[in-house]
Amino acid sequence: MILDGRKTADELNLVLKEKVSLLKSKPRLEIILVGNDPASLSYVKGKLSTTEKLGMVTNINYLDEHVSEKEVYDLIHSFNHNDEVNGILLQLPLPKHLNSEMLMESIDYRKDVDGFHTINQGLLFQKKAGIRPATPKGIMMLLDHYGIEIEGKHAVVIGRSQIVGAPISKMLLDRNATVTITHSKTKNLAEITKQADILIAAIGKAKFVTKDMVKQGAVVIDVGINRVDGKLVGDVDFNEVEPIASYITPVPKGVGPMTICALGYNLYELYLKQRGE
């Protein structure tokens, strides 16, 4: 069965829209986009149209690819101190001359809609309330929407990035899955992934996961967004794996729309916290 991220996001967005309509003012997100990478641009535009539909405001700050680090820093600083701004998103990756770690950390963690800030990552790893990274949060929302059981299941995560692999592993662990984290130095990867009841692929390599790596009846979540000959392709070879999976996310219309949905929920949460509601 296909886990329809687009449809699920639409449904959850309706709920959020209702909540947002009850607020005294519109939550506002500032997106900082450096350079004109077409993939980033299309993704940012997607976010823009979704948040606007939900009754929230999104501004995109287009910066030249040669912008200085100080200019980006100053812009973030001004948003940190602007009470009208509820969320700040610095689109990654940044050009090499900019220190993304430093700039991410310069965002006030109370406006960190991505949940990438050290403080928010720390709150996650200490199991305390905080803003959760949007992609893992979106994946959890999708699993829950379809009533997929997590407790006691063996979840195998391919990838250990701060953005996806590490936080999704912790979130699954906190829901009582038994979690195995794998990466580029893992030996006998297929033997491990074949044991997964829930397999999360967050690698960044088109069609990396083939059917010989998947157990019959597994739940397969494909986080990958790869562009091959102008087409979007996931990290899972969908045609091969779909027949043996009990549930599988497609690309597009899988994890992507759920990420944007989770970002909307994060912005709403930030707004409430900032207003003391």
Ligand SMILES: NC(=O)C1=CN([C@@H]2O[C@H](COP(=O)(O)OP(=O)(O)OC[C@H]3O[C@@H](n4cnc5c(N)ncnc54)[C@H](OP(=O)(O)O)[C@@H]3O)[C@@H](O)[C@H]2O)C=CC1
């Ligand atoms: N749908 C969405 O909303 C989002 C999608 N993405 C997509 O998800 C994918 C992953 O993103 P991200 O986590 O940021 O990527 P990173 O490049 O930061 O991390 C990739 C991970 O995959 C591991 N890896 C690489 N090659 C192999 C291999 N041969 N075998 C096993 N593991 C391997 C790496 O291991 P090691 O640590 O050893 O290097 C690393 O941990 C990308 O396609 C990205 O575009 C990302 C964010 C949001």
Ligand SMILES: Nc1nc(=O)c2c([nH]1)NC[C@@H]1CN(c3ccc(C(=O)N[C@@H](CCC(=O)O)C(=O)O)cc3)C=[N+]21
């Ligand atoms: N600070 C920051 N936060 C991010 O969350 C972030 C980021 N930087 N950099 C890039 C990655 C990637 N990412 C995607 C989210 C949604 C889709 C998405 O909705 N994709 C649609 C298709 C869109 C299309 O056709 O281009 C889909 O999968 O159906 C894609 C990619 C968020 N990221």
